[in-house]
Structure formats: C-alpha cells, structure tokens
Amino acid sequence: MYIIIIGCGRLGSTLAAELADAGYNVAVIDNDSKKLDALGSGFNGLRVKGIVYDNSALKEANISRATCVVAVTPDDNLNITASLIAKNIFKVRRVIARINDPSKKDVYKVLDIETINPTELISYIIKSKIEGDPK
C-alpha cells in the first residue's frame, strides 16, 4: 500500500511519521522545503517539494502507484483541487480530504470525495468526554 500525503503541516507531518512507522510506503508533498526537512532523518518516505496539485509534483511522488491520497493542507480549496486531480485524472482508488469550512461539505459531496472535518470530530470527542461526567 502506497500513500501520498498532501501538505506537511502539523497534521500532515504527524500522519506521515505515524504511517511510515507503521510500515506503510509514504510520500509527502509540500511547497515548503523546511516543513519537509522537519520530518527528520528518521522519516524513510519520499519527500517532494512542489505545488501540491501540480502534475509534475504528483508524478514525482509516483501518484500512478498510489493506493491512497490524503489531502490535509490547511487550505480547503487546495485540498479540493488536489483531491479532484488524484481521483479523476490519476484514478487513485481512495482519496480523503481534510475539510475546515463545514459550508464546503456539499462541494465534496457533489464531487464524491471522502472528507474528514477535524473541528467537528474534536468537538464531538470533547462533548463525549463531558457527557461521561455526572450532570
């Protein structure tokens, strides 16, 4: 299984390290080489510096071999664009995109892209923690 992570911010880099540690083949694309460097020497995946939805960056990341693409930049529009290209041009089997603005949910639905909304999930988890308390 070969996973491409788009965006090497806090979430992307944490996910990249965790997946690589778990034995997955991982590539990470980011425009900022400092962020890629911050993955450290322990990270044995591929690092690609480039515009995350750019064909040349995606090809350098061997997208034709990817079984999964995860778009987790902080920018919803970047994530949508990269996800669409991965899904429709490179026919990647599974594409998961981070969504920050809940109002964009419908866009993803129309495009048939699986999403994960960190804010909603964390809010739900905190609520569940509180609900465990006696009222």
Place this chain on the structure above:
Amino acid sequence: MYIIIIGCGRLGSTLAAELADAGYNVAVIDNDSKKLDALGSGFNGLRVKGIVYDNSALKEANISRATCVVAVTPDDNLNITASLIAKNIFKVRRVIARINDPSKKDVYKVLDIETINPTELISYIIKSKIEGDPK
C-alpha cells in the same frame, strides 16, 4: 451542569453550539467580540468578552458555578494559564485543555490537567480509516 468554554474560534464556537443544543448551560469567553457575535442569535448561552485568563472575565462567566472548563484557544500558553487558574484558584472539578504542541504534554502532566491533542487524534482517525483498506 455548567460548562465554560475558553476561546471562541472554530473549535470553541462549534463546541459551544453543540453543547448548548444538547441542553447544557454554556458560557463562552473570548477577547474578540466578533467571534462571540458569530455564535448567532440561536445560541442561548452566556457570552463574555475579555481576556480569557482574567479574573474579572472568569467571574463574569460565573466560574464559581462551573462544573467544567474547556480551554480551546489556538494558543497553548493561554490554555495552560486559563486551565491552571480554573483548577487551582476557582477549584473547578473538571478542566480540559486543548494542546497543540506535543512537547507541552509534560507541562500538563506535571500540572495534572486533562488534555486533548487535536492533531494526534485526527492523525489516528485518518490512519484507522486507511487501515480499513486492503493492503
């Protein structure tokens, strides 16, 4: 059960709305009145404009009645400070703080404050989704 939410950003406002909708008594403190306004007219909780760790803001939010304080600003140091005050000065029974920088985990541990790290949790959730796929 009375819950004070510290920070009315994306996470704080989502959580405030969700808890209020679930029937909890909720107060939200933020320094930015625009963010408090953005909770909308449907939000029936208390809105307090002020510095989140300031005694007068906390008192205006009726912290002496609070059963739970959740500190979810994007600033770890603000969350630590507010949590400490809630726990040690106002003796709030349960305090939960958002932590963004994992290196701060030890600080919280020493201070005996319950934390939630959104990045680690979301990374774990995405990894679990991927692991459901055939390799």
